[in-house]
Amino acid sequence: MLNRARCHIKLPIIIATLVFVSLLATIYILKPKETKSANFTSAKATLGTSRFSYLAQINTGTSGSSNITIETSGNPDKDVDHLFPGDTVCFTNTEYLGCSDDTAYTVADTEGVDGDQFTISSPLASSLGSNDIVIATASGSLAIAVTLVNDVPNGGDMLITIPMADSVDGNDSFPDFNTTRATSGFDLNSIAVGDISVATATSGTCVNGDWTATETITEGSGSTDHTIRVDRSGSSCEADATTVTITIDSDPGIINPAPINAARTQGAADEYTINVKSRDNTDATIDESDVMVAPVEAVLVSATVEETLTFQVCGVKTDLSTQEAACFSTPASICGEAAALDVATYAFAVPFGAISTAESFLDAAQYMEISTNADSGYAVTIGQSDQMGKDGVTCTGNPTDPVATNCIPDNPGDANLDYNFSDDCDTASVNGLCFSQDNGPEAGAPTFAVKYDVQTNECDGSPTFCARSAADLEAPETPEAIISATTPVASHDAFVCWRLSIDGTQPAGYYYNKVKYIATPVF
């Protein structure tokens, strides 16, 4: 009886409990748990270039002229302080219909601090209107990296909101601006899906390939901002120290705004807020953060480097080493002479000394090095006051008879060796003075007029001493370039190899002349 009564009491309780639990379960199923929203553990945005775009109004710019003057009020840029040599500028009208004459120009120079003029490296093809504007876009990459607090479910996404200037075309590849930071913003510059990439670093499970490669890029409307949405498809992304980095690459890159068109302090950054959030499949926010980017005027660091021409001449010892300290490192050979030279030289002299053996070559060398940052390069010429005369006697013209003239004539080589024509100077019985050249130890490669082992003019196929003579200023002959270059050079060097043999009948005496090396820039 008692048991039956107990049973009667228990049943409704059980049923009521079951109904309650079912109700709770139904409520739970019908109304899913609200997503917990939080800030990302960390969030940052990095601009590839933090420089403002440049935008100023033209005052004057005449066809054929390279000088441009800008207006100094009423525009984002009111001077040329943040326009730099090398910047590419586009002149356009306020309709922003491409660059004038479809031409972009390069800034050659600006008129310093608070100036209102700049020059371009080539003249304007047509005159500019006074309402035209000059633009130098600063575009680059944008990387946004966030560390998740909560998982991003399959079907969720990452949404980035980039500020766009109000009431403009925010995707016309021209920099935008407005009167306040809140209403100014970035131009999308026609970035496409292929310009965006996603990278994932995680301690848990978050397959990077499940971030959809076809991101949704939505240009702002003029009252709304730009958005980029990266969908999650295939699996969820576990928030286990997971950092997701979304990068817009630099080609073409988004375009930074010009400075706001209002009173502002140059050098102070304009801060723009980029919002980034993770969302679930109902677009409910999971994690969210605002990150700041701050374009600012660039700073021109400048110094004037003067053009200089430097020329050094050194002597060479018989063991091929430098006569003067720290002039050049000893090479393995000079003009094919690996063992030793016969005569040591100095910067000021090639002293062949007392010559007792006729019909035999005496070899000597000098070293020269030249540097210049002049645009057109340099040339080193060589000339001699006269051919070598006994006690300085004048060797008129081009003497050939050593006895009659008391001169050691220039060596004619195989026949036609001259100051402007190469020939072999390799037969000791053919007498006189000649010179050739060899590379120096430096890496530079000057243009040689003659090299001992390179066939030029009438030298043999594989010459052992292809040579020339120095121009005889008494003749008169014009000094010829022996090394030259047409570009700025750091260290061009060369050995000048002197070779002398005398005839057996050469009258005894003291023979000399003066050799002149002249280094001049190319004009």
Added chain:
Amino acid sequence: MKLNKYIKLIALISVISLGYVLINRITKAQSVSLAITPPIYEILIAPGKEATQSYLLENNGNDTLISVRLVPFSSSDSYGNVKLDDSLNQEQQLALNWFSLEKPSIDFNEQLSLPGGSSIEYLLRISPYASAPEGDYYFTLLFETDSSGLGAGRGSAVETKIGSNILLTVSEDGNPLKIAKIHKFKAPKLIDSFGSLVYDVEITNDGTAFFKPQGDITVAPTFGGIQLLRLTPYNILASTKRVIPCFTDEAPVQCRFQKQFLFGIYKAKLRFQIDDIPRYYETETQTIAFPFVLILTIAIFFTALKVIQKISRKQKISKDNR
């Protein structure tokens, strides 16, 4: 007697001193290393006006004697090299009088001692007379070392000189006559597709003042994008011509269309102006690029293939006949 002794002693000391001095003038290990800034100076000046230009000469070698002088120069070739010429014509002789050294207070050709590791500033004043004829005057300011006291022994004494070019235009109104002529704008008419399309540009200065050409070569191919080859703004002296290369990254380079494979018609237009004068000089040329070598290779290949096939067929027939 005593006096004689003193005289002999003084004479002996004098001889020893002289000998010492002479011996020490014989060449020792001395390097010559000179640097001049700037290496070129371009100036346009009105007669009766005055300008000064500072030059810094550095001696990075040993102590030396230095002198400076002005030497007229002319263009020695079409590449901007100078030809120094000591023989002055009447105009150059006159123009030399317009130059003077304001600093240091020495005359041209006068020597001064420049210790090793030191530098000296030369301030050159240029003041053409009010009656100075208009025109261009080209000089090199030549700094010369002196080796005359250094015995070369039997051989050659060596003098080292370093120069800085002065391009001087004298003009009353600042607008000297500048006329250019395109001497050469050349490219191959026909080229293989694997060849390189190079443009030769040579410009003549038919005016009375030097100038720099400012412009480019626009190459428009049948297929692909237009390329702009910028001319190097080299100086072209009056009454001379100069080969003008192109330039990229601030360095002169061959004017070459940058493409590995060429095909079709390449229309090239040379267009430049003189300095900032808005008058353009233009000329055009065109090149046809075709893969001759490739076609020839293919033709040879197929001909050879056919010949081989023919031979092997013949061999087969003769084998079968046997």
